[in-house]
Amino acid sequence: MCRCFVVMLMLFFTAPALSDAFDITIISSSTENRLKAGKSFAGITVKPQRSVQRAVNLALFESSALLEKAGVQARVRQLELDFTSDIAAQLNTVSLPGFVILDLPLTDMERVAKLTNEMSIAAFNVRHSEVYLRESLCLQHLFHTIPSDRMYFDALGQFLIHRGWRKVLVVQGPSQRDSERAQAMIASLKKFGANIVDVRTFTLSHHPDDRDKNRPGFLTGGVSYDVVAVIDSQKDYGRYLQYSTRSARPVVGDVGLTPASWHFALERYGAPQLNERYRSFKIDEPLGSQVAMTDAEFAAWSAVKLVSNSINTSNEAAEFNLNAILNNPASQVDLYKGTRGSIRQWNNQLRQPILMATADAVIAVAPMPKFLHPKHYVDTLGLDEPESNCQLR
Amino acid sequence: MPLQAATVVIANERSGDLVFMDTIGDTTDVVPLCQRPRGMAQHADAGSLFIACSDDSRVIELDIDNKQIKRFFSDIPGAMSLALHAASNRLIVSNEGYAKATVLDITTGEVLASLPTGLEPDGVVITDDGSRIFIASENAGLVHVFNGETYQPINTVTTNLRPRRLAIREQELWVSSEMGSRVEIFDIASLDKLDEIIFAPRGFRSEQLTPVDILFDESQETAFVALGSANHVVFIDAVTRKIDKYILVGRRPWGLGLTPDGDRLFVLNGLSDDVTIIDVEKKRPVRTSRTGLVPHSVEIVR
Structure with missing residues (x-):
């Protein structure tokens, strides 16, 4: 398993220079202390928080062949923001068309999202499930690949x-x-x-x-x-x-x-393949058998895959246009959860199945049987178009 | 009309065995085999059945008559789907999880080539003349095309989400897109997309249709496609590419097999551990028989 990744990474990353560039910028905060996060009394970690970087790199690795075929050169960039100085100036270093993943605490994320929105940079909320971000905040260029509460x-x-x-x-x-x-x-x-x-x-x-x-x-x-x-x-x-x-x-x-939204023990829909790939992705840092992407990591992975999967499914061999992909209601992503994901046009939320899981088993995948919807069964999960105060498109 | 005698062999990935049936659907034998048997290919002239044992990293050649193992092909990790080119004694094996496919010489056991594919390779086909090999990669959303003699990569074909299985009909390559809920048809020579077939059985949403196995009858006028989560198999007029009929089967049908006389279609229901036997002429199910656990693929031999 591991050896093949080395070979493939070399194949993909030594490809000749290509016409279109696609930068994925992971934005984090210089002051956030993840080691302290998710810890309960006596220092027991009950909710691990990791950088989404591994998941983003994995998604890009999975997308390499398709991006290469589409003539798109993609890379991952890190931008660590210093919130004590001018944020807008720091965001100006994001190359356009922007694609940023906001790996930030809530208040910082909201602040940055408002700025990236003004700059028409596509930003992805991958950590925060607060409903108000999709309702009252309601930003045209802010997408939510993490499910809402x-x-x-x-x-x-x-x-x-x-x-x-x-x-x-x-x-x-x-x-x-x-x-x-x-x-x-x-x-x-x-x-x-x-x-x-x-x-x-x-x-x-x-x-x-x-x-x-x-x-x-x-x-x-x-x-x-x-x-x-x-x-x-x-x-x-x-x-x-x-x-x-x-x-x-x-x-x-x-x-x-x-x-x-994700679990190490999902047995169906190809999920074991994705979990194994995630664990062994970094040869020097293999992860334990029960480690899987956190919901935030899965959300970051989904954001990148949405782009590459949708290059894949648009029939014309048109020029790569990131914003066209993100604004196309037909754009879709294979989420390894049995039902493909897509963007809800009214509030930029990724529609997706939700796993109902214990510590070691996925008991059910919602939407549950017989919960029906006139358009998408997965739209029985979350605020539906008529219920939402956010009407972007 | 009496059914022609044939033996139905079903590989069950969870119980690790082969179930032998007659064409009526009565089990005649159960043979414990290996860990996670999945893809199969029959070599009628040699009286052999090749079986990919995914979790044992090998392919088994089984004598169909006496049900004994003839030989092992070892060190073939993640062996998933098989395609046999009998005229040149070659077997192509997709290596799921290893982003490659292995070409084996079945007489010497030698590995002739290792073909680099996209992530999660599954379906494999080789043209009758042996000149082209096609391999579908589920994660990559690509079909890789190789020269069947030199093994040089020729091109890749972009498909809809999660291409699973491939089938060749005259000069057409049919590709099932499991998460794209359709079958796409490409020209074998130019690799241009010719058409696609979208499924819409009454009462279903597009996203519930997750096609996997594609099979043609001998005349190649009818195509059968197993529709996975939709619990149906579909009959398609392969010439006009129009849907003929949807037939309700068991839970999550993937594997398909047709009796040599073309009278019975065997549909493996992976999540209900049974097989639905369909009268092809009348287009209706005639019997459901128990299989092993998680039946994956079926071969029907004379």
């Missing part, structure tokens, strides 16, 4: 209804982000007909006065439910709710059965 939670809602688990006890964390996400989840669950029996908030305190808010048995007692849906953005508490609920019921949401 509503897409993730609609998948959960469909799954619960499909299983007949209608009575849901919602348990949420104390942070602002927890409240926002709990609201998004409740809206999704209600949309598909679930019955929210109660909404409770946990605290991390062990103080006896708080026992109805911190002991799982109390927190989940006194009410009848089919399932506990937990929102715990920090993943500090929710992990310990499993196997500790007052009634013997499954835990879903941020722990237990979780919606995700």
